[in-house]
Amino acid sequence: MLAALEGAVTAAVLALTAIGLSLVFGVMRVVNVAHGEFYMLGAVIAWSVATSLGGHPAIGFAAALVIAPVVVGLLAAAADMTILKRINYDPERTIVATIGLLYIIQQVTLMTYGPEARPVEPPFNHRLALPWVEWGEQGLALYWPWGLSTTSYKLAVIGAAIVVLLGVWVMMTRTKIGLIMRATQLDRDMAQAFGIPVERVYAIVFGIGAGLAALGAVLIVPIQQAYYLMGADPLLLSFIVVIIGGLGSLPGTVLAALLIGMSDGIISVFFSPTLAKILATLLVALVLVFRPQGLFGTRAA
Template identity: 70%
Template sequence: MELGPHILLALLESAVSTAVLALTAIGLALVFGIMRVVNVAHGEFFMLGAVLAWWITDQLTAFSPAVGFAVALVLSPLLVGAIAYASDRIVINRVDYDPERTIVATVGLLYIFQQISLMTFGPDARPVEPPFNTRLAIPWLEITEQGWAVYWPWGLSITSYKLAVIAISIVLLIGVWLVLSKTRYGLIMRATQQDKDIAQAFGIRIERVYGLVFAAGGALAAMGAVLIVPIQQAHYLMGGDPLLLSFIVVILGGLGSLSGTLVAAAIIGLSNGMIAVFFSPTLAKILATLLVALVLIWRPAGLFTRSSR
């Protein structure tokens, strides 16, 4: 493929993964920012979202794929949110949100979710039918002897569903931003993030906030997963990559900084996609991890946070 169409295709493909990554990483950033909990099980909430999406659509095969998908997009994040809420009540809360112990506890949750999924859902990858999926070919220009001519390069295309994933993600991210900045719940969350003792002194029930934030984090990961599952497939081991990339994004963006997380998601998602297309996916991961190491050495607070010193 020529360079021009190749770059455009790489950008389109990367935009889809960036959109899903942003949703997943925002969930992780929210949990860390407000609760100071490093949630190693975050990728498994993503996986559960995908697996539940498959289960829900499989129950609704009598209806059109669009109905099944729409129900899954609402129900699956709610169910995962409920699971996350229960995890907080039963496990994270019991170790007093102690940073070291929560890491160990969430590693335990990771294995529990993964193995429960293996024992119930099984080891196979299962597809979810997209609600709509039209291939949209994209034309390109080339100089011929007769001057500029339009032609349709092999493979330069996107599907309507992939465009919808980008659009839905943007809407959801705007929704998260609105909730955090314009509502009373957002105010309570931000107050808790800034100083939980003062917030508590003002009558905010911190533990309840924590439970809801953990649920919201899980639900956001699940939303990302429901969006991606008609493109990829649900599989019990699919939580690993989103976890790694979300951590990279959250560390680059500054732990707990939501705008930083979004910018970092765009940088990592797009560069990851471009490097993967033009060089190799392994090199993309190596470079992203190297970037994290460098940021941790020179700007431990993240690339996009103003120095707190």
């Protein structure tokens, strides 16, 4: 149960990060290798915002929750307009370009923020004991075993992730900007022939994708720490999730994030984190062999 909860926290943050990657790939057909660095930037900006603002940790955290995704989103949009647009969104060249972006962001962070891992204080953090049922003398009874507990913050992370994911889903299916993004995804030329400024849509999508990664990172820094190399793991896991879920499929991405996050949490607790990664990678290989379009992907026409 404890393992499942830890897994759910991982899954929640992973879902946010992966949905950003999936959105960018789905609409723009760009494999964003720098995605993990936008995640890391989110965490680092969260730390600097939280520490520069005094007072109760909740104030700093709330500010970080807003500022970090916005700043990262704007940075990403700028990167899109200055780099990706220049190379015409060519699939191979964007991979190389985003690898370059990865190192630039990473090294600039190392030079300015430094190599230390720094924590951000959670806005609230109550210990919650969890009940367990057992067959006692008077039949079924609840009791609170020692050590079985979580924190209110972890539950809040899960809740926040669900809210944001629902928000993304509503944006894609119910709003005008979502309609424009989907039209761009389906047929770029025809979108242009019907007055959709595709380049601006791309910049916005790239920004939103990076912003979602940053948001995931802000949520995780009170649990983990902000560190300049922290982007590698989420990048790898996001790719795993996106491949399993089907490139560009949002529901598939969320489901795969749940699957990978939960199994990662559970296996890490009972066996070892390495085994969890091995199994996830094995799963990717199996999916690629037996269902290359992903569990929920549609075959490219």
